[in-house]
Amino acid sequence: MKTLKHFDPSLSLMSHTLQYFYTASTGMERFPEFVAVGIVDGEQIDYYDSVSEKNVLKQTWMEGVRDENSITDIRRGAQQTFKANVGVAMQRFNQTRGVHVVQQMYGCEWDDDAKEVKGFMQYGYDGEDFIAFDLKTQTWIAPTPQAVITKHKWDNNKAKITQAEQYLNQICPEWLKKYVNYGSSSLLRTELPSVSLLQKTPSSPVSCHATGFYPHRAVMFWRKDGEELHEDVDQGEILPNHDETFQMSVDLSSVTPEDWGKYECVFQLSGVKEDIVIKLDKSVIKTNEEGSLQQLQETKDTRRERKKSREPRPCLLVNEQYVPCLDLSSTLN
Numbered sequence: 001m002k003t004l005k006h007f008d009p010s011l012s013l014m015s016h017t018l019q020y021f022y023t024a025s026t027g028m029e030r031f032p033e034f035v036a037v038g039i040v041d042g043e044q045i046d047y048y049d050s051v052s053e054k055n056v057l058k059q060t061w062m063e064g065v066r067d068e069n070s071i072t073d074i075r076r077g078a079q080q081t082f083k084a085n086v087g088v089a090m091q092r093f094n095q096t097r098g099v100h101v102v103q104q105m106y107g108c109e110w111d112d113d114a115k116e117v118k119g120f121m122q123y124g125y126d127g128e129d130f131i132a133f134d135l136k137t138q139t140w141i142a143p144t145p146q147a148v149i150t151k152h153k154w155d156n157n158k159a160k161i162t163q164a165e166q167y168l169n170q171i172c173p174e175w176l177k178k179y180v181n182y183g184s185s186s187l188l189r190t191e192l193p194s195v196s197l198l199q200k201t202p203s204s205p206v207s208c209h210a211t212g213f214y215p216h217r218a219v220m221f222w223r224k225d226g227e228e229l230h231e232d233v234d235q236g237e238i239l240p241n242h243d244e245t246f247q248m249s250v251d252l253s254s255v256t257p258e259d260w261g262k263y264e265c266v267f268q269l270s271g272v273k274e275d276i277v278i279k280l281d282k283s284v285i286k287t288n289e290e291g292s293l294q295q296l297q298e299t300k301d302t303r304r305e306r307k308k309s310r311e312p313r314p315c316l317l318v319n320e321q322y323v324p325c326l327d328l329s330s331t332l333n
Contacts, residue, residue: 024082119168208265217270
């Protein structure tokens with residue numbers, strides 16, 4: 001039976017993304033009031049915070065690509081803007097104290113094969129969407145009443161709209177192409193994962209877990225008799241490892257003993273033609289008694305709790321604390 005494919009690996013390699021996250025907060029102990037992070041294809045390229053007030057490169061291939069003193073000056077200016085934004089947002093929501101976070105995410109995705117560029121610029125407040133720029137209509141979208149004032153002001157600021165359009169459609173893709181060119185040995189590499197079958201108890205779902213792969217453009221799924229399963233499966237998120245690789249898992253439940261031989265887990269990585277296929281076999285399953293599931297179970301528990309509370313997915317780790325990755329530099333006032 002023909003194997004189902006989720007994507008064409010050769011096409012996926014041609015897509016690259018540049019993202020910047022600006023985060024301002026108040027009331028958070030041991031956390032800088034302002035943090036800026038740049039990310040290319042899932043790899044952090046730089047870091048700035050209000051404590052050091054200095055932009056620091058995180059990739060050796062970024063050295064000499066741009067004037068870092070100028071970047072530091074830009075970050076310092078954004079620091080002051082976002083400090084004001086926290087106050088504006090708190091005033092809009094009638095808040096005077098507590099822990100509050102304003103975050104901006106902006107950047108672009110460049111698909112060299114399709115010759116397409118997709119730009120994005122969004123703001124969030126306390127884990128919820130606040131305002132976002134619609135590049136097609138060149139207007140601002142306000143999903144919450146507290147952002148309507150900002151929407152009207154920014155929609156009437158034609159210079160700001162022109163600046164955003166030029167950055168997202170021209171400047172951002174140009175810099176992204178330059179970064180990919182300088183960092184090609186790292187960004188265009190492929191690393192295959194270690195794939196294991198894990199099970200906490202004999203009655204628990206069987207988890208197919210892949211770790212150590214790069215890039216993050218990957219899919220994993222269960223299939224039975226050659227057909228992909230959409231029921232009785234729990235698809236996990238792609239999560240970062242500390243060594244700049246990634247991990248993911250997908251759980252399979254409701255497997256009858258007589259059908260074990262009909263199941264297999266399939267992992268597909270962008271840029272790699274051959275799939276990794278692991279047949280469901282009790283003899284290769286690692287159990288909780290072997291100490292193999294503790295970290296994976298903690299990851300799943302965190303995911304379930306996040307779904308219950310509807311919290312945004314963690315985006316980046318700063319001083320051992322996670323900054324939310326929101327569906328998000330100007331003042332909001």
